[in-house]
Every structure is written in C-alpha cells, then in structure tokens.
Amino acid sequence: MALENLFINDNKTLIHAWKLITLNGKNIVFCVNDDNKLTGVLTDGDIRKYLLETENYHVLVKDIMNKNFVYATHKEDKVSIMTKMNSRISIIPIVNDDFILVDYFEHKIDMYIPIAIPNLGGNEFNYLMDAFLSTWISSKGDYIKRFEKGFAEFCFQNNTESYGIAVSNGTVALHLALVTLGIGPGDEVIVPDLTFAATINAVLYTGATPVIVDIEEDSWCIDPNEIEKAITPRTKAIIPVHVYGQPCNMDRIMEIAKKNNLYVVEDCAEAHGAEYKGNKVGTFGNISCFSFFANKVITTGEGGMCITSDPNLAEKMRILRDHGMSKTKRYWHDFVGFNYRMTNLQAAIGLAQLERIDFILEEKEKLEKLYREKLKKNPLISFQKNDFPERKKITWMISVLYDGDKDKLTNNFIKNNIEVRPFFYPLSDMPIYKEYARSCSVSKEISAKGLNFPTNKIVNIELIDKIDNCL
Structure with a gap:
C-alpha cells in the first residue's frame, strides 16, 4: 500500500477523506498540514457519526479529525510499536523527529478478510448526494438514463445501437427477459448445472420447464454438446451462464440456437467485461442480463440490467418493468407487468462505478x-x-x-x-x-x-x- 493513499491534507473536505478511505481499504486516513506534519487521524466511523449529526459533508478534515491519537516514531522497534496496538487500533502512523509522516505500521493477525469488498473509490458519494438532493430518489431520474445508456454502450462498444433496461436485481432481469420473449408454460429452457439458483428460478417463475445440462470440464461453462442432446420440440430458449467470469462458447451456442430457432438469454451476472472473440459477453443473445449485487464487478448495492440491440424488445421490457403501464396513457395497463424498477439513487452509484x-x-x-x-x-x-x-x-x-x-x-x-x-x-x-x-x-x-x-x-x-x- 502506497503511503500517498493513506494521508490527506487537513484542509481538504470530508468528501476527499471518504474517497481516500474507500480507495485504501484501511478504514482510516492520516491527516497532515501543509508541511506534511501529522495533525490527526480520521476513520470511516468518525465520518459516519458526523454525517448522522449534520448535513455538512463539505466540512474540512481538520475540523472533525481526532487530534488525540496513537502514533509511533521511526526510532521505535516492532516490539515497542506492538505495545501500542489493541483491538480498536490495528494501524498507526509513524513520524520522524520533525513529526513528519514517514510510514505506517499495521497489525493484521486477527483481521478478518472478507471474500469481497465493494470498490467505491470514485464519484459514488458525489453522485449519490446529488441524486438525494435533487429529490429524484425513486424510479425516475437522470442517473437511471445515463447508467442504462452507458452500460449498454460499454457492452456493445458503440458498434451497434444498444439499449439498457435497469432493474432491481439480476434475478428479475432474467425473469423479465424470459417473459419479454414469450417464454411460459409448455416451453423448455436449457440451463447449466453449475450456476447460482437465480438462473433456474427465473425459468420456473414463468411456468416453463427448465432442463439442466452438464458443463465443459475445462471452462466450467455450459457444454454445447449437452445442449444439442437436450433439445426437444418444446425447447424455446437457452441460458448460457458466463460462470465465474469465463465466457461460454458463444459460436457453438448461437449456431445451435439459429439451427433450432431458439432464443438465447445470456446470464452475465459474474462476467462484466469478459469477451468472446473480441466482443463483450452480453452482445450475442437476444437479451442479456447482469447483476450489480455488492460482490459483483460493479455494484449498485442491489440491482441488475437487461441489454439488447433490439428496440422492440427494449420497449417491451420497459413497459413490463413498469407495471405493464402504457407509455402514452397514464394508469392504463396493456400488460400484466411487474415493479422491477431500479431507483435513481442506485443508478447514481452504478454510473460512478461504470466510470471506473x-x-x-x-x-x-x-x-x-x-x-x-x-x-x-x-x-x-x-x-x-x-x-x-x-x-x-x-x-x-x-x-x-x-x-x-x-x-x-x-x-x-x-x-x-x-x-x-x-x-x-x-x-x-x-x-x-x-x-x-x-x-x-x-x-x-x-x-x-x-x-x-x-x-x-x-x-x-x-x-x-x-x-x-x-x-
């Protein structure tokens, strides 16, 4: 960890400190003055406590930092420094004789290491506060439009007209895609055996019958040979899952789908940005679905997205997502729809994530x-x-x-x-x-x-x- 990601000038604002804390992953920043002398420390807990008590998120670091803090000098050995550590203090700054910050010491033996941590080091806080202050906090707002457009363009790489339909999570993205394609009772949908349960659950929500097939030994993705064996006159769709970030064999899958007049719904929940023959996953199927759960490549907390290059499918998905309500006659419902909408607050975080x-x-x-x-x-x-x-x-x-x-x-x-x-x-x-x-x-x-x-x-x-x- 570079030292520059751990200290901040105490004349900077709370927002700057928060960004640095999310970037360094240490839950703390060391505060210095213009001469690089250590003046205090500030933790994520300090920031959260302050924000609960006031709306002034432009406050200066020096006004809220802890001025009574534990530190060590560059002359102390490890044993001496360790005596200053306890269950609440796992990282402390090190200064020279002039009290200039020169290093830090971290004790991580008892530190819990989670499988995943959201990477929130960009404009997430700024955009979220902007959306909050705009009062557009529900399912309408500029951030939803920008996130939908930006994510679709990221996947299709501006090579073709594309459409994004933001939804409340990845599971409903799959369900929305299947319903939009007319999948229902009497139909069969082929899914891989190694996938999260949302893939098969979405099929069951429609009343269709899932058909579970085996995976490739080397890629861990759905095996096209097994897809071919499983096709019957009732088969209507395939859901290839790009599992653990690995793209499926999309040439074979699309060839099988074309030959048998089948829909393809790509499950890209774990594979944002993965590519097959130079094209990003999500650009092969009729509709493709992404998750923005907290452990995904980019996150909105909860959230998901359907993308397509078909304007008619995009329009139908938007209507079904929004209760099946007419776009021209308010409170008139042409379809039995769903409330699968993403909020502007979530999209604000998503747009900031997409930038990075x-x-x-x-x-x-x-x-x-x-x-x-x-x-x-x-x-x-x-x-x-x-x-x-x-x-x-x-x-x-x-x-x-x-x-x-x-x-x-x-x-x-x-x-x-x-x-x-x-x-x-x-x-x-x-x-x-x-x-x-x-x-x-x-x-x-x-x-x-x-x-x-x-x-x-x-x-x-x-x-x-x-x-x-x-x-």
Missing part, C-alpha cells in the same frame, strides 16, 4: 496474477483456465480447484479469519431441481473441488502467503 470499471477489472486481473505466481508451486491448487484463444475471462473471484480435503481446508481458513467460499452446488444435487436434470457428472466434480479466495483491494502478498500456509 476498466480500472476495477485491471486491479482484479493484477490480483489474480499475484495469486497465480505465489501459489503456482502448490500441487493441490489448479486455477480457472484463462488461456482459451477465443475467450477473455475476467476476474470476478479468484476461482480454483482444490485436490485435497476441502472441508478441512475451509476450517483452516475460518481459524485464520479468512473467508473462502465453495463453488455453487450443482442444481441437480438439490431435491427441488433434481427432476429437471439430465446426467451432470462433470459439474458435480468441479463443484466438489471448487473454492473462491478473497478477491478485494486489501489482499496483498502477505495475505496470499497466509492463504498458502492454510493449504
């Missing part, structure tokens, strides 16, 4: 490279394949297969305050979905071995070494 999506993806990719380099000699670990010539996966989570006792390993992580998560259970293993499944031996094997490691901005070499020691 390339940076966020780059940082995640760097972290994965660090993991791969540090753990490459461990014979029990194999990383998600990332060298398909036609597929450019992104890093959503650091996803690996572990060839040892996964339960024992997970307990080791728990003891060390490190959160790891298993892969999704195969849908075919769960009694509520079992009747819809074909043979899915590959997904069962991958799921049994799969683990996701912490993938966030506070992970560094030391933490990865600690993870390696747990293996």
